[in-house]
């Protein structure tokens with residue numbers, strides 16, 4: 001059976017000519033369903049670029065990305081949108097919540113596009129917010145929430161659809177360490193109980209320790225791929 | 236489902252950006268209201284003028300002194316005026332006339348008891364009533380004898396009656412104008428104000444002979460009104476009258492005439508050209524306000540683009556297709572345009588109603604007048620709301636998200 005996610009010689013080049021930067025310089029990678037993978041590496045090494053490609057938000061300059069064996073480059077824009085809608089949940093490095101919009105409405109949004117009815121949508125959005133410890137903050141807009149709380153709203157939004165894959169770019173970057181461990185416990189729980197595949201970028205070894213596999217990036221290439229016994233769900 | 240969701244998203248969006256939504260709506264509102272009100276006003280004025288002219292009848296003609304090319308009828312003071320003999324000659328020699336009313340008019344102050352009123356004193360023949368379609372509300376018109384001898388009698392216009400007598404019946408009373416006393420024998424029924432806002436009922440009618448003897452002291456008249464028995468004959472009558480007038484004024488066949496004979500068709504087209512200039516002027520002003528409103532909408536929409544680009548990026552990233560996003564933005568633009576349009580139509584119709592009733596004009600509004608400005612504003616709103624959104628919806632989600 002084809003791996004869930006597979007990158008084959010994926011290159012991403014920004015800019016042209018002299019100014020061209022190879023954010024990814026030929027990546028080969030396979031991630032199986034149910035894995036919990038951490039991407040590590042210095043700033044600018046291509047982690048976010050890789051995650052964006054895995055999340056179908058960006059397209060490689062060269063190479064092939066296969067999702068469940070399907071070459072993503074053959075899909076048109078609408079099919080890519082449907083793939084994101086039905087299989088992927090994305091947590092951005094910069095949250096990317098809708099401004100002036102309540103936490104609840106932000107979390108509901110992916111369900112809107114899945115055609116979930118209003119009542120069911122609110123129920124699930126409330127549950128997702130509760131899961132990230134934001135009960136009672138449903139009516140707050142991003143401007144009324146701290147950075148860590150916004151980060152958790154963004155995570156709730158990625159989880160609310162019960163996606164096959166969650167792609168998280170530094171989900172604990174703005175949270176204190178106690179919160180960070182709680183969030184990791186949540187991700188580990190999702191990974192173990194619901195079999196959700198998780199790919200997470202992190203700078204902290206503490207957080208990477210929750211993953212079963214750590215990929216190390218350097219200058220657009222993968223320089224390390226280690227499997228490890230993940231740390232337990234205890235926070 | 237998709238549409239309903241888009242409507243929901245639109246409502247949220249409008250609630251989130253009340254200022255932007257209000258300004259867009261306002262831009263459309265003002266444009267639509269201005270155009271409707273302005274054009275309704277222009278059309279009302281034109282319609283009123285035509286109504287008035289039609290009220291005078293198709294069979295009316297008039298003779299005025301003046302030379303072509305010198306600013307039109309009655310322009311030059313040096314022109315030889317008309318007199319009673321001209322009217323008599325026309326009445327005698329032209330066939331098919333229902334009436335001849337030479338007319339002369341002077342300003343004066345009429346006094347009755349303690350009341351006085353500045354008005355105009357109009358002298359004319361007995362045909363004045365039939366030719367200019369005046370009806371009596373009270374009393375009687377002048378007798379043949381009164382007309383012939385120039386008796387000191389008068390018929391009051393409605394306004395003069397009201398100002399001098401209030402509710403009292405004036406028939407039989409004596410009023411004074413300057414040093415002359417007149418016995419009131421009748422009162423005209425009101426005609427109201429004319430297209431140009433002039434009170435047509437503010438005058439006193441006296442026999443022409445009386446007017447000439449006691450007020451002006453000359454045989455000159457300002458103009459001669461004629462009424463054709465058959466409106467279709469007015470062309471022939473016009474030619475006949477011109478011939479009579481040339482003889483009266485001893486013009487050689489090569490001389491340019493120093494008088495005009497006009498029938499109502501010509502008068503209507505003259506006045507019509509004036510009102511159409513007025514209407515196009517108002518329409519131009521309205522069009523400017525529409526364009527200004529449109530530019531306002533355009534600005535608001537374009538300013539919102541950078542913020543919207545990010546929003547679109549977010550929506551695309553979490554699974555919206557380009558068309559889902561576009562449906563939402565299109566519905567938003569249409570909803571705002573419709574809101575502004577309906578409010579603008581309401582306001583425009585209200586303004587038209589108030590303005591035309593204040594000015595005593597008929598209200599002439601049709602679907603084109605209402606829908607054209609609405610369509611224009613809506614198109615501006617939709618185009619400038621929709622195209623930037625479409626551009627954004629075609630980007631890679633990550634590029635849309637990176638936009639600042």
Ligand SMILES: Nc1ncnc2c1ncn2[C@@H]1O[C@H](COP(=O)(O)OP(=O)(O)OP(=O)(O)O)[C@@H](O)[C@H]1O
Pocket residue numbers: 014015021022023041042043044045046047048049050637
């Ligand atoms: N839109 C872009 N245009 C040009 N260069 C870019 C763009 N995005 C990323 N890069 C470059 O690509 C390289 C990899 O960027 P990327 O964001 O993947 O790094 P990262 O590993 O996520 O870093 P960090 O840990 O700081 O988030 C960097 O050198 C960056 O400057």
Ligand SMILES: [Mg+2]
Pocket residue numbers: 047048049093169
């Ligand atoms: Mg990054």
